[in-house]
Amino acid sequence: MSAASRQQIAEAGTRSARSAQRREKLAQKDAETRERHIGQAAGVMKWLAILFVFFGLLEGVIARRAADRELAAIPAGAQDEDPLELADGSVMPVREFREQQELLVTLSYTVNFVLAAILFALHLWALRSPLPATITALSMYLVLLLLQILADPRALLSGLFLKLICLGFLLRGIQAALAERAARTAAERRAAREAAAA
Amino acid sequence: MAARHGEHLRGALALFAVLLGTIGLGGILASATESAHPALELAIALLDALLILTFCWNDREHLRPLLRASGFTWSTWWCAPLVGALMAGFFELYFGALQSLGLPILRMSDSYVEAGWPLWTAFALISLAPGIFEELAFRGVIQTRLAQVMRPGEALLVQAAMFSVLHLSPLIFVSHFAMGVGFGWLRLRTQSLYPGMVLHAAWNAFVLLEELR
Numbered sequence: 001m002s003a004a005s006r007q008q009i010a011e012a013g014t015r016s017a018r019s020a021q022r023r024e025k026l027a028q029k030d031a032e033t034r035e036r037h038i039g040q041a042a043g044v045m046k047w048l049a050i051l052f053v054f055f056g057l058l059e060g061v062i063a064r065r066a067a068d069r070e071l072a073a074i075p076a077g078a079q080d081e082d083p084l085e086l087a088d089g090s091v092m093p094v095r096e097f098r099e100q101q102e103l104l105v106t107l108s109y110t111v112n113f114v115l116a117a118i119l120f121a122l123h124l125w126a127l128r129s130p131l132p133a134t135i136t137a138l139s140m141y142l143v144l145l146l147l148q149i150l151a152d153p154r155a156l157l158s159g160l161f162l163k164l165i166c167l168g169f170l171l172r173g174i175q176a177a178l179a180e181r182a183a184r185t186a187a188e189r190r191a192a193r194e195a196a197a198a
Numbered sequence: 199m200a201a202r203h204g205e206h207l208r209g210a211l212a213l214f215a216v217l218l219g220t221i222g223l224g225g226i227l228a229s230a231t232e233s234a235h236p237a238l239e240l241a242i243a244l245l246d247a248l249l250i251l252t253f254c255w256n257d258r259e260h261l262r263p264l265l266r267a268s269g270f271t272w273s274t275w276w277c278a279p280l281v282g283a284l285m286a287g288f289f290e291l292y293f294g295a296l297q298s299l300g301l302p303i304l305r306m307s308d309s310y311v312e313a314g315w316p317l318w319t320a321f322a323l324i325s326l327a328p329g330i331f332e333e334l335a336f337r338g339v340i341q342t343r344l345a346q347v348m349r350p351g352e353a354l355l356v357q358a359a360m361f362s363v364l365h366l367s368p369l370i371f372v373s374h375f376a377m378g379v380g381f382g383w384l385r386l387r388t389q390s391l392y393p394g395m396v397l398h399a400a401w402n403a404f405v406l407l408e409e410l411r
Contacts, residue, residue, distance in 0.1 A: 111368070132352040135207070135344070136359045139214060143363040146218055150225040150366075178203050181347060 023194060030187040037180035041130035042123050044173035045137050048166060049119035056112025063108035067101040074098075115144070130177035138170045203347040210343040213253045213335060214360050220245050221366060236310050236319065243327050250335045260342045261334075261391075269390025278393040281380040285401065292373050304367065307409045317410070324406050329399025336361045336378065337385040337394050354382035377401075 074084065080095035092100075119137060126133035145163065224242040231238070254261055270278075310320040336357050344353035358378025362371045381394040 129348070129352060131348050132344075132356045135211070135356050138211075139356075139360045140363055142215070142218060143366065146222045146225075147366060147368075150222065150229065153226070174207070178207065178347070181203055 026190070027187070030183060030190075034180050034183050034187075037176045037183065038127060038130050040176035041134050041173040041180065042126035044169045045119050045123035045126055045133065048137065048141075048169070049116045049123060051166070052112050052116035052119060056109055056116060059112060060105065060109040063105045067105050070101050071098060115140075126173075126177070130173070131181050134170065134173040134177045138167075138174060141166060141170055206343045206346040209253070209257070210340045213250070213339050214364070216249050216253075217246060217335065217364060220249065221364065225366070236313050236315050236323065239309070239323055240319075243323055243331075247327065247331050250331045250339070253339045254334050257339050257342065261338050264338060264342070264385070264389065264391045267388070267390040267392075269384075269388035269393040271388075274388045274393070277384055277387050278397045281384055282397050282401065285377060285380055288376055289373055292376075296369060305409050307406055320406060321403060325399050325403040328402055329395050332361070333381065333385075333391050333395045333398055337381055338391055341382055341385060350386055354379065354386060358382055 074094060074097070078084065078094045080093065082094050083091045084094050084097050085091050086097070118140065122133045122137050220242055224238060227238055228235075306324050307320050310317070340360060341353050341357040344356050348356070358375050361378035361381075362374035365371075365374050377398075381398060384394045384397065385391060
């Protein structure tokens with residue numbers, strides 16, 4: 001083999017090694033970009049879950065105090081089946097009134113904790129597939145806001161700043177998830193092109 | 199590419215937000231008038247139908263194949279009865295459990311009976327209209343658009359979640375999520391919207407008949 005041929009083979013080997021290194025660096029950069037986007041998207045749901053746990057505890061305590069006040073207003077010595085007149089003029093047996101108050105306290109804790117559990121499950125889903133998880137979280141949050149407004153229209157203004165922040169974070173999460181999806185698709189196409197070229 | 203994905207996603211979320219808006223409007227009007235008169239339900243149903251048909255017209259290229267295929271072929275005829283049977287079993291257990299816990303189950307026909315409307319109107323608004331328009335909206339527009347940006351299985355789960363939360367009753371989130379998954383699977387398996395429409399309308403009619411018995 002001539003020296004020129006040996007040199008050409010050596011140069012080809014070097015170019016091939018360099019392009020393999022470049023591909024590896026690109027793949028690593030793609031993976032880091034995707035990890036960052038996934039972290040952003042999944043992080044939104046983790047923090048929302050923590051918020052719901054916090055507010056669940058707070059609302060539960062407030063509901064407990066409100067229930068205790070209502071129960072304290074029952075006349076002393078009232079029996080379970082005695083009729084009790086409520087503030088809105090309706091009448092209900094004392095036993096039913098007590099059960100209703102306890103149910104309100106239970107629901108205050110339960111609803112928020114169930115929502116926190118769902119958001120945490122969505123966080124775990126987002127670590128694998130952020131886009132569907134963030135869209136589901138946003139849909140759920142919009143419906144919760146609507147339910148709050150329908151129950152009490154003034155609820156829209158209560159904690160408005162926090163609601164807007166949560167919405168902003170969810171939209172940011174969707175943006176990050178879309179970026180991750182685009183990065184993943186681009187990486188897959190690049191890998192397919194390189195495989196075809198090889 | 200992110201821009202194209204964003205466009206598909208915006209379309210799906212826009213339809214969801216619009217439907218949420220009309221339901222919210224209906225809820226606020228019902229609270230303001232302190233009644234759930236079927237005339238209000240009719241007005242909201244007509245508005246929803248118009249909005250859904252507008253979205254469908256925008257997406258007609260994607261929806262055409264789903265509306266051309268009947269979905270009832272030799273290889274897929276069994277899908278709708280299977281989903282119906284599974285739904286019946288699941289709902290029996292789920293609503294039985296809710297009733298045993300003493301939780302209230304909303305009756306759909308009460309407002310029609312109280313207002314003295316003929317029964318066929320209840321069937322039209324509770325069975326036929328949702329069977330057609332909810333399928334067009336969720337399994338048609340939303341699932342198709344979501345499938346442009348995510349895997350078909352993921353699109354199925356997300357549209358089912360949207361379908362369930364849009365009914366605005368936490369007690370039926372689970373049951374309606376199961377319905378959304380069933381109808382979404384039918385759409386994927388048969389590549390048609392008709393089996394889902396037929397099953398959805400038949401199911402709602404069955405529930406209505408059970409209430410009226």
